[in-house]
Amino acid sequence: MTELDLAGQVVELVRRLGGPGAQAEATVVRSDLALTRFANSFIHQNVGESGVSVRLRLHVDGRTAAGGGSLITQDGLRALVDRTLAAARLGPPDPAWPGLAPSAPTPSAPAFDEATAYADPDDRAERVRAFVAAAGGLTTAGYCRTAHRSAAFANSTGHSASGRTAEAAMDGIARTGGSDGVARRCADRIGDLDGAALGARAAAKARAAADPVELPPGRYEVVLEPAAVADVLENLAFYGFNGKRYAERQSFAEPGVAQFDPAVTLVDDPLRGSGLPFDAEGTPRAAVTLVQAGTTRGVVHDRRTATEVGATSTGHAAPGATTWGPIPHNLCLAAEPGADARASVDTPGAAGAPATAGDLSGAVADVDTAALLAGVRRGLLVSDLWYTRVLDPKTLVITGLTRNGVWLVEDGVVTRSVRDLRFTESYPRVLGPGAVLGVGRHAVRLPDRVDGVWWEAPPLRLASWNFTGGASG
């Protein structure tokens, strides 16, 4: 039975058991997820999961409930519908119910790669082997993962949609004993993951990060590599461009206001890679411009938050969004105008545009970053950010640490490795008008902790970053 058959069956069961007035939406997802994990330069955990999930949300007699599970037998589906109907009837009224999504054409899903969807453990292990070998004797750790999801949606209005996605990702570090270097990449095709290139890059970064010195905390100009920029995007997405937080006045976002530097353009673009073409309410997904040349254009919505603020859904409904709010999960920071960012993302090889200059140090692995560093009189090159947490959600003041390499830059040249630093900084402020001194020409797609979520960013040169503590406190 297909996912669409199952979703339709659930909706029909609701109609039969809940009466013609019951409104239902059902999503069924079959998945094959696998991850090959290595540490101390060997594969130590190698896992796979063949899963299925069915999710039902229904609205009956003015009340709403949701349920889900992994049981897709006739008895299992009947039990799901029975208990969700019972929950709805016992629950309190839901006056803010936004209604079901009307029928609408579903856009084409991104190109689907069978080799990625059905990759076997040997495919992943081979990339790990290449990563480890390319690290040249340094200790390595990380993962290679593949994911395949086939999903369908149906609701009581007769609207239905289906699609499938595949994604591959690799994320690894090389370690010298006192320093780490990282390389990570997310792709639509496992064939685009070059374990050797990633391993070589991580190793070069680790070697360049050896023997770090401690710098005093304070404000420094910085060049953030794409992995670090991804953390900025993730936090902006969750706390700022979240329609629920916006409706509750807990977001910094003010549409129509030039809150960012003119160099900043942010677009959430799920169909750019490995995204399903519809959301949990069946709304078609599409690119949404959130910031255009520094001016905030909007936030993302599901049907509930859209109704609350008089907008329309942007296709960002997800399970749990009632609590957490709709969140952009495929946020792209546009590369410098004129650059063909898309081409660089799809270029096989190391994370970041391939280096062509002959004098790049291990710390600076691509010409894009080198170009940004050239203008820095005194500042820091930051590879990655770690354990970032919000002190205040409205101003989006965040504390966290650098990780996987920091370097002092003097007169445009990396001069020495620096120990990790703690920072406490407002993310919107560091991207504010006049604060962005340069944006790289090539965006890199970086994986998140779960498949289907990714961030795309070029390196970024910022005027100031507030480091509030050194490695020793």
Place this chain on the structure above:
Amino acid sequence: MSEFDAASAAVQAALDAGARYADARVMHRRYESMSARNGDIEELAQDESVGLGVRALVGSSWGFHAVPDLSDAAARDAGRRAARTAAASARVPGPPIELVPGPAAVASWASPCTVDPLGVALSTKGDLLVEATKTIVDHGADHAEGLYQIWDTAKWFVSSEGHRIDQRIRECGGGISATSIGDGETQRRSYPSYRGQYGTTGWELVESLDLAAHAAEIADESRALLTAPLCPAGETDLILGGEQLALQIHESVGHAIELDRILGWEAAFAGTSWLDLAQLGSLRYGSDLMTITIDPTLPGALGSFGFDDEGSPAVKRDAVREGRWVGVLAGRDSASVAGLDYAGSVRADGWARLPMVRMTNVGLEPGPHTLEEIIAATDDGVLMDLNRSWSIDDKRLNFQFGCEVGWEIKKGRRGRLLRNPTYTGIGPHFWRSMDMLSAETVAWGTPNCGKGQPGQVGHTGHPAAPARFRNVRVGVRA
């Protein structure tokens, strides 16, 4: 086909496919959560998930495969795939992994539960959240949130060594929060902690919290915080409430003593540990007041169980004894690599995940003081409580925490409310500065501990009581 039969079939198939050890867990979990906002129910969700996960050891690697199907054919296929996955790891081999010996238990266990949380009427549970959140809004907060969560998990474990264990663990908890929005910032106050207090217990835990009785107080404090003075910046004596100290233990002790981190198995993501096994038994972790135990036998605490997810029985152990580091959280494989003779701290967050080293209940043994005595003995300091933000480096050394609320302490008395209190430090320096510890211990539950790839969410417990730390840097801000 019984759950034990399915698990046995998976184990046998893994052995037939070349595994030298295999185990399997069938899990059936029912989950229910309800959230309320500003006096209305916001979301009610009920999930039911059943599946089987089988783990096969071939050479130096675990292979694991999970399926949402308990048929004999599906179980055997999962066992074969787990072994085949493990075998593929031979492309990048490491030293062979052994398992420390343990008894092949045949047993049943269930967590204590007086009132079945899933048996309580939804209307009763909803009324509780609606009343509390309505009171919060009525008292002037801009947003009120209430939440409860319930997990009812049955699991059946079988290993190729002869384990045959079934357990039923019921967990639940809840809490409320008030948020007030001022000019450019927000202030939040929660009770009993943000997103609640949790345990391996029945609905009696939520009833005992008496959420509605605390709603007005947190609403008032959230508004008062908007105009309270900022927490001063500098070094001072810091008194932490028990809820915040529980998270301090979780982040700067619990994760640091995970043996898989110490061995480098989590280096790429969760990180490593500043601890070196060569110093186990001799390292000075904290002051003499610091005795931390690993205790999955604690009745009702969130990290309690009868057996961990590789069949090791729950046993109480010391992690830090009077300031000296003496123990770790271990699994059978990591203990073998480290030359230790105990395991017992391996769990998975569901049938679809590989069991890994996780905290159980990691907490402080009670001290000799009370909070009032600690305040009375403090001439100049800050009292902070209820976590708002947490951040720590990948070696679990350099931390910075923010709390929802602070109070000025002057000449032994609790004074003005302070907003945006934060403190920062280095783990062992911080713990060595603890000079007063209360006996007012609560086993705080943390239901959102992230670790592993693919990611897993662990449920951990942390007995903690208020304590004082000397000369701590506070008031860090952007």
